[in-house]
Amino acid sequence: MQTILSRTPPENLTQLRSFIGFVNYYCDLWPRRAHTLAPLTKRFLWKDIDTDASDYQLGAVIKQGRHPVAFYTRKVNSAQANHTTIEEELLSVVETLKRFRYILLGTRIKVFTDHKNLTHALTSFATQRVLRWRLGIEEFNPTFNYIPGPDNTVADALSRVPTTSESPLLKEKSPNNSRLKYSDPNEDAEMMFHATINSSYHSLLDEPQLMDCFLVHPMFDDEDRYPLDYRTIRDYQTQDQTLMDAVATQPKLIMKQLSENLQLVCFSNSVGVANNDWKIAMPDAMLDKLVNWYHLHLTHVGMTRLKDTMKTHLYHPKLDERIRQLVGKCDPCQKYKRKSSLRRLPPRHALVAPWYEIHIDLIGPWKITVQGIDLSCSALTIIDPVTNLVEIARIANKSAQHVGMQLENTWFSRYPRPMRCVHDQGGEFIGRDFTTIVEENNGVKLVPTTVKNPQSNAICERVH
Numbered sequence: 001m002q003t004i005l006s007r008t009p010p011e012n013l014t015q016l017r018s019f020i021g022f023v024n025y026y027c028d029l030w031p032r033r034a035h036t037l038a039p040l041t042k043r044f045l046w047k048d049i050d051t052d053a054s055d056y057q058l059g060a061v062i063k064q065g066r067h068p069v070a071f072y073t074r075k076v077n078s079a080q081a082n083h084t085t086i087e088e089e090l091l092s093v094v095e096t097l098k099r100f101r102y103i104l105l106g107t108r109i110k111v112f113t114d115h116k117n118l119t120h121a122l123t124s125f126a127t128q129r130v131l132r133w134r135l136g137i138e139e140f141n142p143t144f145n146y147i148p149g150p151d152n153t154v155a156d157a158l159s160r161v162p163t164t165s166e167s168p169l170l171k172e173k174s175p176n177n178s179r180l181k182y183s184d185p186n187e188d189a190e191m192m193f194h195a196t197i198n199s200s201y202h203s204l205l206d207e208p209q210l211m212d213c214f215l216v217h218p219m220f221d222d223e224d225r226y227p228l229d230y231r232t233i234r235d236y237q238t239q240d241q242t243l244m245d246a247v248a249t250q251p252k253l254i255m256k257q258l259s260e261n262l263q264l265v266c267f268s269n270s271v272g273v274a275n276n277d278w279k280i281a282m283p284d285a286m287l288d289k290l291v292n293w294y295h296l297h298l299t300h301v302g303m304t305r306l307k308d309t310m311k312t313h314l315y316h317p318k319l320d321e322r323i324r325q326l327v328g329k330c331d332p333c334q335k336y337k338r339k340s341s342l343r344r345l346p347p348r349h350a351l352v353a354p355w356y357e358i359h360i361d362l363i364g365p366w367k368i369t370v371q372g373i374d375l376s377c378s379a380l381t382i383i384d385p386v387t388n389l390v391e392i393a394r395i396a397n398k399s400a401q402h403v404g405m406q407l408e409n410t411w412f413s414r415y416p417r418p419m420r421c422v423h424d425q426g427g428e429f430i431g432r433d434f435t436t437i438v439e440e441n442n443g444v445k446l447v448p449t450t451v452k453n454p455q456s457n458a459i460c461e462r463v464h
């Protein structure tokens with residue numbers, strides 16, 4: 001709070017807009033912010049728009065129709081500050097998708113960027129980072145669209161929110177930037193501000209292991225190695241003597257310098273022409289592992305999409321054949337493949353979509369002693385089994401009415417209304433008041449279950 005309070009008051013349009021974006025970053029902590037901010041947004045006509053790309057902040061706004069739903073902005077860390085412009089723009093997309101995964105997953109997403117190259121960056125395989133991010137982005141399957149700078153106002157403003165003091169990063173990157181004004185903040189508060197922003201994201205994207213936590217990558221059966229790491233591929237390639245020999249004899253195989261000290265065997269149909277038409281040659285030892293890995297990562301997609309995805313960046317003469325064989329042997333794929341004109345999808349898609357269903361349960365009571373006083377507390381857990389979003393609401397008693405109110409306050413009033421609410425046969429869930437609140441007031445169907453749903457159960461176990 002100290003950091004926000006110690007900011008210099010905005011003096012012009014750009015700074016005001018930036019300020020609004022800044023406080024929205026903490027939107028979860030701040031009730032009734034739309035009411036409070038309303039006068040700030042009404043008094044001005046927005047027309048003075050700054051469109052420079054920012055090399056120290058990321059910014060994005062999520063809109064539904066013409067209405068902004070959520071804002072995202074944060075500083076880049078020192079490693080990320082060295083990224084190319086296109087990488088920084090892409091990073092904005094990656095982080096926004098990740099931050100708002102719970103409202104974005106499963107919806108149709110159009111990404112608008114004023115960086116024209118980004119609209120085809122995903123296929124041009126610019127760097128190893130881009131390739132890694134691509135996997136994170138693919139899950140959401142967005143389309144990229146070009147929007148001219150002057151139209152990209154909100155996201156642009158968010159990417160250059162002036163902060164309260166010069167961080168070392170800002171000093172280094174924009175020594176003469178007179179547009180930014182810095183007040184003299186309380187030093188402790190300033191450190192905390194940076195700690196919050198940077199520590200939660202710092203190097204997440206540059207550490208495959210950490211990124212795994214977010215994306216739940218399937219395992220690659222080579223301990224501790226990330227299969228798309230250039231070094232991993234290089235090691236596999238150098239062990240493949242046949243491949244290394246083939247470079248000398250096959251004109252379409254070339255050694256390509258992909259970064260300092262690192263060359264990989266690549267395949268190109270137009271050797272000698274300056275273009276992006278090249279793919280990494282997969283050594284034999286990696287072929288099956290990678291097909292498997294991609295197949296799991298893309299959650300058992302069909303052969304066509306698996307081929308398309310892998311072929312964007314990878315080459316092996318037997319790739320098609322191996323994909324056919326491995327997918328043909330995959331149990332879930334065979335079980336759920338289309339048998340008639342009625343299409344059957346894997347169960348995950350067929351049964352549930354995000355926000356469709358919630359599972360609720362009561363846990364506790366726990367007894368704790370605080371300063372000699374014995375306290376007892378119980379909680380209501382609410383889980384979306386698709387996104388694994390969990391909410392835990394403390395309950396004062398187990399009366400049907402109270403539990404119903406907590407469910408309404410914690411979930412129904414904050415997230416998209418589910419169609420079904422699955423619960424076990426506890427007394428509080430079959431009480432008349434509970435049914436009234438859930439079914440009549442909110443239109444959500446109550447689904448009692450005798451056999452506990454194993455999926456929700458597993459999540460519950462972990463929560464408990």
Ligand SMILES: [Zn+2]
Pocket residue numbers: 295300301327330331332333
């Ligand atoms: Zn499969």
